[in-house]
Amino acid sequence: MNKNSITHQQFTKIVALDIIGVSILSVPSIVIDIAKQDAWIAALLASFFGLLLAGLLYLFGRLFTGQTLIQFCQHLLGKYLGNGIALLYIFFFFIGSTTLLWDIGQFTTSSVLTDTPRLVINFTYLIIVIASVRLGVVTIARSAEILFLVFLGIYVVFSILILPQIHLENIQPVLEATTPALGQAAFILLSFTSLTLFRLLMFYPQHVPPGRATARAFLVGTLIGNGVLLVIIVLSILALGTQLSPLLAYAGHTLARVISVGQFIERIEGTMTTLWYISMLIRITLYFHCLVVGFAQVVRLSDFRVVTLPLGMIVLLFSLFIYPDFDYAAKWNREVWPLYAFTHGVLFPLLLAIVYWFRNSSLPAAEQKESPSQTS
């Protein structure tokens, strides 16, 4: 067994947890705000496009022949243009890492530990992220596997406990939302789920060789992730209603708060928080892994571990003020982020694929290079 390879099961779970990622807590309110009680249709739409995207990513990754996305850019576009695109990607990873870490701090200081400075929260969380990135891809994959089990367990129990609180009339009337609203909601949802899935190209062809099983891992993972989100959105609509949900910053969190079984199982928002911390851990770790490995490949370091701490410090610092406040973040998430993610997740890969297609005949076969991340 290759030491650096990830099993397909592990890859499936990484994809699923990554898709769930940040969305489970805050995205339902945005989607419900736009599409009202038809948000679930938007979620279905998003799942459909998510599957499409996952398939395309799989095919795109097959072109890499064992390289990462960054190496592919360099190989394909040459030193200057290639590194330019690579730097754009790295900046994207940087923005991703910092904003997600800001989310961690924001949510924790507003809902869990109200008196604790944000720096402490971000710092402790980042320590875990840095540690897992330093320990290597295999460690990340294994922890994703265990975390997925925990996640699924808590999630199922949570979903069952919420059932007594649902009101079916909340979802009626069906199909009231306009098509543009549905489209917008689906697009926003997509930008938090599958549009950023291209980060997996930083280790999909390298640590998970292409093949039927990998394609299936992409699709099944996308299905699981979107399924989990769909259920959360449906439960939010049913239990909280379309009036309340959009007002809440963290609808998922409030959803857990309304659970009340036999006057004993109450106030179990800790479960939801746990779910969120788990999926966030995988998501941030992936972002940070891409940031670190990508950076190491651009500046041609032989071992990416050297830059984990310095880059970690920069991320930590920026995570404190990347958004000035929650409103700014909400606006950014709705208006800027989807397009930003679309540019990097669809446009650039598309352009790269086209360039590859044009140069295909003249380009020598990509050499299988030993990359820094293979030394883990």
Next chain:
Amino acid sequence: MVKHRRYTPPLNRNFSIIQQGTVQLPLRNNLTENIRTVQASLGNSSDLVKREVLIPAPFAVKGAILYMEGLIDDQLLNQFVLTSLLVDTPQNLPHNDGSPQQLLESIQRSALTIGKVRSFTIHTKMVRYLLEGHAILLLDQCPKGLALSIASTEFRAIEEPTNQVTIRGPRDSFTETITKNTVLIRRRLKDRHLRLEVLKVGHVSQTNVGLMYLTNIADKNIVTEIRDRLKAIQVDGILESGNLEEFLLKDGYSPFPMIYNTERPDVVCANLLEGKVAIIVDGTPFVLIAPAYFIQFLQSAEDYYEHFDITLFLRTLRYLSFFVAMLGPAIYIAITTFHQEMLPTQLLLSLTTQREGIPFPAFVEALIMEITFEILREAGVRMPRPIGQAISIVGALVIGQAAAQAGFVTPAMVIIVSITALSSFIIPAYNLAIAIRMLRFLMMVLAATLGYYGILIGLFGVLIHLCSLNPFGVPYLTSFAPMDQEAQKDTIYRAPIWSRSLRPRHTAHKNPTRQ
């Protein structure tokens, strides 16, 4: 992270104290001179016994028998060595007027009625044999000697296991003698593929270390790696298998145990059948098993002897208590300090009333109680048996009644500490239990500073650490991560034996089927 660096076996530095010290000489012809050299190299040690003999006519050759007192069996010496030499030899051996050297050879061939006889020509070897419990036979005018294996077999008898007790299961346990221990294993696995390699480790102690594995099942790379690591050990003495354990795992730190130790032969056999390697150290009843998985430390031998649904129940209990033992006080601290809203109102009220007169914050309270408990436990373990009883009385009074009445701690805290303690006793492997005991304090600190979030961060940290461990190239969390469908038949749930047709994937891929 345990890296498995491939060790290059060191150059032939087969240290022995004799080589370093005195002689690397060949034997001489003169008997007295030879004896004097031996005595000198042992510093005229008073337990070196010299018995001079004269092989009777028609040979009439002077000789000597040397041995270390107590290391050999006197009865064997009298019955099979002295009798054959002094009584039978003259009658049985062919009487051609050969040299003493030929006489020695015919004694080796035809006279001695014992199993293992080896000849040697240099002093170093002779001294080594002496110290290993051989009797040495030297003849005058002969530059060669015989080492007669009549080592004393006075060992502790095989007794019941004291640490890994089961309700049902075999009642024998290992002793301090390696030969007896290997016999216990051989008797259970009568297969020609069962291999025993004995190495000597420790240049003073010269401890026999046995490597046992089933050659048709065990992964060759793992066996080679363990052997190389054992050979690479440079130390003066190995007194317990724990010493070896640290050498085997020296390039990677973890509080979690990565080599299993057991005193039960049945456990060793079960592991050998799964393709693992047993390391038996002379002088200790604890046999090491490598590589060990995490789940192994939550299993008990009895799980396989009782009905499988009982096992499911017991193992669920163990996994649960693993978390209770690690998180019990931490969760209490987190809830009472940060997240009172998580408790149902009634319970919260009752807790608050209890806490009213308590002078300490919850964390200090928990810390005091936990440390008190750890002191009591350690005292109980080290005390001689009769006094040990007193400890439990003091413990029950101090921890339980008095502390609560004196207003130091809340009764709720007492309950938490007791549950935590009991949970850590449920864990079958002592070394894993200790690891959890230590982590518990870390979790308490995290809970006291960051509440529920802190506990989660702590758990993430532990998880990532566990995921990064690869003892001897096998993932430590195997059967959970990487997920293994087949291995689930023996993880939390144990499937009936007849349905478990496959061996663990990582250690036994050479010969994967059981049935």
